[in-house]
Amino acid sequence: MASIARSLRPVALRLAQSSKARVAASSASPIAIRAFSVSSAVQVKKFTKDHEWIELSPDNKTGTIGISQYAAHALGDVVYVELPSTPLEVAKGDTIGAVESVKSASDINSPITCTITSVNELLEETPSAINKGPEDDGAGGGWIAKVEVGENGVKDLEELMDAAQYKAFTEEA
Template sequence: MASIARSLRPVASRFVPRSSRSAPSWRLSSFQARCFSASSAVQAKKYTKDHEWIELSEDKKTGYIGISEYAAHALGDVVYVELPTTPMEVAAGDSIGAVESVKSASDINSPISCKIIAVNDSLEEKPGMINKGPEDESSGGGWFAKVEVTEAGIKDLEGLMDGAEYKAFTEEE
């Protein structure tokens, strides 16, 4: 971190008013640098053995559900998506929809107990978005549902795999 600060000192002098340049700019108390944080706005994704993922917001009250990249690749080109209805309360393992591809069809199960509050309607018109970004929760991504997490859902998270565990799991298959 110190090396970054040293490399910014010559540049920092350009942002200090000329009247304050009698002392080195990096020592001026009036100089303020923007602090960057490495913390993420979301928690790490958790995965099921059925290849679904969930990613919760930092407050663990909402999150997104989708299928993993591994599952999207295994399915092949997705041609149809059946989305859940909203609002819908589900328990961990309940079916919330389905995907059909040129190779097969598969149910999508909820990784945790939750309430589905929104769905990615664009998947009905463009189901191939799942193949392009299956773990992307942005507006153009392949996520299935936005959820509100219940107390039981927080407990369900303990039984899911983190990214490293999931990678090891898929390498065994």
């Protein structure tokens, strides 16, 4: 819903501005105009030292896993993606798939303890989607898997890096 709000915000502002202009132009009584806004819970993307990311829903019960922009760039053109089977219970650090590129091949590890509930089947047909949007969890993005998360997974999340820490980590490498 947040993406809808972001896409509608410019429309709401234009409507508010045009309504205010109409009110100012006429001597009619002022109309109360409220800009469309939504306060949503902030989703935080966390990263591993192996360059995977996970983004949990605000309730910490579901999430999305993928590889980072840094990893996708380092791999080069991805030519094959091995996806995990579903459903699959995994522990933090377990291998859930692999990515092969023209430069190298790398395992994809689970950043936290979770159950994989679905995978991005688009990657089987179009593995290059990882290069175009490795951190995009939308329909055409390069995400790897959708997961359900329990208490252990939420605890595992505390050990991961936030975006600023991950940026610093990749700049050191």
